[in-house]
Amino acid sequence: MSGLVHIPWYATAFRGDQLQAELTRLSAIATQYGATSYSLHRGRDDRYKLLQILAFEDHADFERYWYGPEMTDMRAYCSGFYQVPVLYNWFDLVTEGDRPARTGVHAEPVET
Numbered sequence: 001m002s003g004l005v006h007i008p009w010y011a012t013a014f015r016g017d018q019l020q021a022e023l024t025r026l027s028a029i030a031t032q033y034g035a036t037s038y039s040l041h042r043g044r045d046d047r048y049k050l051l052q053i054l055a056f057e058d059h060a061d062f063e064r065y066w067y068g069p070e071m072t073d074m075r076a077y078c079s080g081f082y083q084v085p086v087l088y089n090w091f092d093l094v095t096e097g098d099r100p101a102r103t104g105v106h107a108e109p110v111e112t
Helices: 016-033 059-066 069-077
Strands: 003-010 035-042 049-056 089-091
Touching (some): 016 035, 016 049
Antiparallel strands (some): 003 049, 003 089, 035 049
């Protein structure tokens, strides 16, 4: 069953930028394991809070990514960059949307 995996990360003091850089790199690698999309979000009020969201068609593909060499190495290398435990959650996408693109502001002609 396809779904979205939400992985909340919380950086330790002064490690937010380093953790963000590693997660940015590793999020893109998820596509090599079958992810159809990925995103990484960082809190504005709490700069230590990061949320990695990955979309996978198959849970086994996510498991290959999560336990693969890149993520295993990252968790070892960055073990002091984030708080443990890291508990991911699966979600089903119910709905989504975007605002239509604005092509320009419509204005009535002004008569002189």
